[in-house]
Amino acid sequence: MKTITMADVAQHAGVSKSTVSQYVNQRYDYMGEKTKERVEKAIAELGYSPNIIARSLKQKSTTTIGVIVANILHVFSTQVIRAIEDFCNEANFHIIVCNADDDPIKEKKYMDMLRAKQVDGIIVFPTGGNLALYQQLVQDNYPIVFVDRMVPEVEVNTVLLDNEKAVRMGVDLLVEKGYQRIGMVTPPLEESVTPRLERVSGFKQALKANNQNFDPNLLVSEEIENIRIKLDELLQQPQRPDAILAVNDRVLFEILHYIKEKKLSIPDDLGVIGIDDVTFASFYSPSLTTIAQPAFEMGKKTAELLLNRIQNKTQEKETKIYRFEPLLMQRDSC
The missing domain is CATH 3.40.50.2300 (Response regulator)
Known part of the structure; x- marks a missing residue:
């Protein structure tokens, strides 16, 4: 089949090639409504498709x-x-x-x-x-x-995100609710992953601001696939946490899976806050307190x-x- 060109459309519509070009590039400033309709009809009748590669080269x-x-x-x-x-x-x-x-x-x-x-x-x-x-x-x-x-x-x-503020909001709420031993769970702390580093830094600062000591035993930094194992170790400690902050949504999923497996109760056995407002947070039972990012x-x-x-x-x-x-x-x- 013959390739339909801009010149064919122009001839079919009874307009200039430059008018068709202006229409294709959505430059309608000086184009009458009837002219637009003629060009649109010609394009449809001929099955014209602009050459995207050629247009890209021309427009750079x-x-x-x-x-x-x-x-x-x-x-x-x-x-x-x-x-x-x-x-x-x-x-x-x-x-x-x-x-x-x-x-x-x-x-x-x-x-x-x-x-x-x-x-x-x-x-x-x-x-x-x-x-x-x-x-x-x-x-x-x-x-x-x-x-x-x-x-x-x-x-x-x-x-x-203002990551340190996000964690501070979570810690402040947990302290207000009466939790005494607040833990945090995060994937590995890598220098390149800004949110993790800032959230852990904000966690330590927020504890200090609330007159609570930072206990390194309550900070879990582990690969996602190993988090449930580490949670088991964390919650077997004599001085176990009574609340946990999940650094992101994937960590929160692992915490919730663990809690279900162990038949623990939220918030009676363990208070939970996640950073990232997961889609199911409002209808999970109990509904989940989260720190939302304005994504x-x-x-x-x-x-x-x-x-x-x-x-x-x-x-x-x-x-x-x-x-x-x-x-x-x-x-x-x-």
Whole structure:
């Protein structure tokens, strides 16, 4: 079959080729309604499809961005991605989502792939393991925004929760409720994973502010698959915790599974607060007190920063850390 061109549409509609081009690129400022209808009808009748690759080359833009998430299993990550997609869709941009599994090698492969596909910019939940690559992107004036994690050596706009405040809200509530021995459970404390480090730091500060001593025996830092084993050890101690803060949603899942297995009662046997407002928190029995991240607002801000950077095409004079406020969702688990 003959490929339908823009010239064919123009001839069929009785308009100029430039008018068809303006219609395809949604530039309607000086186009009458009847002209728009004729072009639209011609496109439908001929089955014309714009050559996206040719248009990208001409405009020097693919209207596509990449999003590399550290671990897509987190509820927070999927909510941020959804907000990014919503914002980009409104701006007629597309997104390609990649999951790095917290693996710097995989992250680098995705970065190389996305740049080979000539995406206009990249949003990254950085693993922290590709410092030279991040710095090269900045040096090349390539649009990039970090979310959820900081890389202090790289001058990039970064969107984060106020992690220390989130933990402080949880500790304050537990102390107010009369809990005396508050524990925390987290995946391994890695330098590159900003939320874990900041939340543990905030935990220690919040205990001190509430005149409670930090007991290292009540802090569990372990791989997700081993958390239930460590919880068993934690709760077998003579001075066991009477409440636990879960650093993120995946840790909370493990704590809830453990409590069900051991037939413990929340909050009678153990008070529980999770950071990340999981979707089932309000109808779990008992309903779960959580510290919510404003994930959709954070995702929107991240996309806005990147698209502004792409469309302005200028090197930023100053990069910023954008901190978002956590929200206490007080329910029945403590």
